[in-house]
Amino acid sequence: MIKVSVNGYGTIGKRVADATLKQPDMELVGVAKTSPNYEAMVAFKRGMRIFVPKESKDKFIGAGIEPSGTIDEMIDESDVVVDATPNGVGAEYKKIYVEKGKPALFQGGEKSNVGEMSFSALCNYDEAVGKKYLRVVSCNTTAMLRSICTVNKVSQVKKVRGTVIRRAADPKEYKKGPINALVPDPASVPSHHAKDVNTVLKDLDIITMAVISPTNLMHVHLLDIELEKEVTREEILKQVLSTPRLVIVPGKAGINSTAELVELARDLGRERNDIPEVMIFEDSIYVKGKEVFMMYAVHQESIVVPENIDAVRAVSGIRESINVTNTSMGIRKGYII
């Protein structure tokens, strides 16, 4: 059993902790939290061990949460640490992981040099096996890489031109805007997403532009992928339909928005209405000669969770992970409904 701890119990951390509990070969040491809010209270009531900064112990006890120890002690007990602390904090913690000799994963908000490589399971799992420090790329980059590496199996991808329409904040965040504007992010081209894709696919000709939109449900990407050779729409559709972590939203389902995608997740009984799969709108898949167009939605809260679980196995030297993760987490392929 791989002893996994999760440092940082926010949007990503809570989901990685839950996913860890579902793995046949992993054991959750506990989660680290710095403030005793409702998220910590729920985790504690669910029986998770909570580790806290030494100086915060009393604050947690006052909120009815009995800490199991300090964050340092949690790291000592772990085989692998999943760092899900806020952007930039992971790099600070890396010093401690290195000092204690513990393999660790970082999130996409960290600079790309925080790990020995940037990780995206469908693109470079094999290369990551045996590394000690991995950076799991961000939600948008994860979705883009899954899509590109899948289309690449039909014919080699030469060039990608992509638009990222970003959600403004996560559902629980009410202090972040914009609330009523579209914000080029940034107005300069390319956006960081292209650069981040290049940390995994180093030689790909990719340009992305991004705009923030006042919504908090999901991102939407619009891709124009140029291939080495001409392909048919059927070849692309077939490849996508047979690839877990990408699903097709059927045209006949009457789903025209991210609002209905989230409603579908609720109706399907998905935990926290999570959708870790890239959700490709069937009617958006369009092929013209060597060019493939598509539109898909990205659930920013959950999409990187399977990749985090795979990365735990990669740094543990395990050669096969993706199928185990898919099965344990109920991750789908084909038509979502």
Place this chain on the structure above:
Amino acid sequence: MIKVSVNGYGTIGKRVADATLKQPDMELVGVAKTSPNYEAMVAFKRGMRIFVPKESKDKFIGAGIEPSGTIDEMIDESDVVVDATPNGVGAEYKKIYVEKGKPALFQGGEKSNVGEMSFSALCNYDEAVGKKYLRVVSCNTTAMLRSICTVNKVSQVKKVRGTVIRRAADPKEYKKGPINALVPDPASVPSHHAKDVNTVLKDLDIITMAVISPTNLMHVHLLDIELEKEVTREEILKQVLSTPRLVIVPGKAGINSTAELVELARDLGRERNDIPEVMIFEDSIYVKGKEVFMMYAVHQESIVVPENIDAVRAVSGIRESINVTNTSMGIRKGYII
């Protein structure tokens, strides 16, 4: 076993159908749906029987849904019909329920004369037992009545002055606004909520004003309740804490918004992140002499579901329902966390 059917499978209908499946004394005949969208597809995949208008049969088969019969046939098989059709449509269907001699419940969007009485379980369950047609009051009215009838147990309520800050649409609805404005609803006073409370508490002096706000998560109410005699905050808090269907959101939990309440529901593993309890902010309970002030949030999608289930038992002549509904649905009292 009471054979229950649900006519209309939208926001309320899908939840009543799920709740029916959890009742020890009820059996779900099926649900009626007019268009074969993703909601119908999920219900069908989950094994529910789908009943459709005669002329729509082919449309459903084309979407991969095999109907179990017509809506007429569904009604014939039922002991009680829960009508969850859109506002005003229920009154049309009533003719059919009456013709077939079937007891039926209607939702708060129907005019109050659609039923023999308006129903709110904590206020008038006993009076409803044995009636054949009940109107379950709307989400806002349900929350207000639960709160008023609970406070009324401490001292008789003389007068209520309330503000309703309404959500603009349900999460799945992306065509309804406003998207960036506050809309007095209506600008005239009182809003219909006061009148609707008076369909249950006929002699209560109540005035409400309402404003629509560009959010889709929950409503928020601000109440000023005047009692017959002076009370203490502790008496009010104690009464609320011991009443299921009202819960207290503890001040120490760091929950300052409806966004975090929905996040809490997700973390707690609530189906569809539903919160059928009235969620009272602990710090908002304030007492000055005979006046009680409070602020609470109302999950418009799910709050009327327990009352619908109770109403099924009331029209079936069953004298005890509230505790059975609470237990089967996992409805809480006390501090929510």
